[in-house]
Amino acid sequence: DIVLTQSPASLAVSLGQRATISCKASQSVDYDGDSYMNWYQQKPGQPPKLLIYAASNLESGIPARFSGSGSGTDFTLNIHPVEEEDAATYYCQQSNEDPYTFGGGTKLEIK
Amino acid sequence: EVQLVESGGDLVKPGGSLKLSCAASGFTFSSYGMSWVRQTPDKRLEWVATISSGGSYTYYPDSVKGRFTISRDNAKNTLYLQMSSLKSEDTAMYYCARHDEYGNHWFAYWGQGTLVTVSA
Numbered sequence: 075d076i077v078l079t080q081s082p083a084s085l086a087v088s089l090g091q092r093a094t095i096s097c098k099a100s101q102s103v104d105y106d107g108d109s110y111m112n113w114y115q116q117k118p119g120q121p122p123k124l125l126i127y128a129a130s131n132l133e134s135g136i137p138a139r140f141s142g143s144g145s146g147t148d149f150t151l152n153i154h155p156v157e158e159e160d161a162a163t164y165y166c167q168q169s170n171e172d173p174y175t176f177g178g179g180t181k182l183e184i185k
Numbered sequence: 186e187v188q189l190v191e192s193g194g195d196l197v198k199p200g201g202s203l204k205l206s207c208a209a210s211g212f213t214f215s216s217y218g219m220s221w222v223r224q225t226p227d228k229r230l231e232w233v234a235t236i237s238s239g240g241s242y243t244y245y246p247d248s249v250k251g252r253f254t255i256s257r258d259n260a261k262n263t264l265y266l267q268m269s270s271l272k273s274e275d276t277a278m279y280y281c282a283r284h285d286e287y288g289n290h291w292f293a294y295w296g297q298g299t300l301v302t303v304s305a
Binding site for chain 2 (some may be wrong): 075110112120121122123124127128133134163165167169172173174175176178179
């Protein structure tokens with residue numbers, strides 16, 4: 075199984091600054107030129123919300139302050155400028171191979 | 186508007202069985218692959234099962250293979266998850282989720298979830 079390790083487990087970022095979350099996969103999630111890494115945001119009492127799919131594609135309706143990058147085994151979610159409403163837990167997920175695994179989550183606090 | 190509404194969650198004893206349902210609306214249900222994803226009390230997310238749009242293909246992780254069965258009724262726009270031989274580690278919020286139009290395993294649409302508790 076592909077293990078996804080997120081870091082940090084939690085971070086506090088000042089309003090208007092940049093938040094950077096890392097996700098490292100135990101093996102490559104690339105296939106045929108695409109990187110199958112996805113990012114979700116989850117707020118308490120709600121299901122996860124898809125932010126980024128295939129490493130860098132912004133899901134419809136998601137603000138442009140969210141961006142994703144990376145390939146192979148190393149991926150990053152950036153949020154800039156951070157807003158109050160971005161306080162949440164963020165998860166990466168690989169969709170390259172069965173079983174489709176998730177990272178352990180990163181909790182973002184807004185200062 | 187895409188809507189997914191889960192039901193069927195309950196308190197069940199270890200070794201017991203339970204069947205979850207997910208009613209879909211707002212899209213052509215028969216055209217999309219569907220999955221179940223669960224979230225444990227410690228907030229860990231785990232993919233549980235996938236079924237193809239027509240229902241011919243199903244996939245499971247080892248943790249539930251042989252105990253869980255995903256199925257669908259395209260005439261009723263409903264997804265199911267039959268769970269048997271339940272264990273305490275199956276305790277979780279269970280979400281149904283829709284794939285994109287190409288069958289990729291990223292999930293843009295989720296239901297609100299139904300809670301399954303396995304405890305004596």
